[in-house]
Amino acid sequence: MVDLVMDIPVQDFHAHRDAIIGSPLVYEAGPDGEVASVRALVRPAFAASFTYDRLRSECRGFSVDRWTLVRRGRWASAELQSDRASLARKSSLSE
Numbered sequence: 394m395v396d397l398v399m400d401i402p403v404q405d406f407h408a409h410r411d412a413i414i415g416s417p418l419v420y421e422a423g424p425d426g427e428v429a430s431v432r433a434l435v436r437p438a439f440a441a442s443f444t445y446d447r448l449r450s451e452c453r454g455f456s457v458d459r460w461t462l463v464r465r466g467r468w469a470s471a472e473l474q475s476d477r478a479s480l481a482r483k484s485s486l487s488e
Contacts, residue, residue, distance in 0.1 A: 397435050400428045436463040440473050 406429030443455040
């Protein structure tokens, strides 16, 4: 889990207050001057690749190929597959 802290313009907070406060991910939100702070717990998932040398205990060529936020009740692998399929559909539509 990641504690995501976002500062947004207070006007945007007031315009979308019900949706922000109603989100099951948001556990704290409120205006403070010209900005509003919104705190949410999110679960990211990453598809990464690297080469690990066990003899040297070294990791080389690390890269994050895809990432997504995992919805409640879903497996990270399912979210990454869903995200990959969505990207493929968007790509084929733009061609």
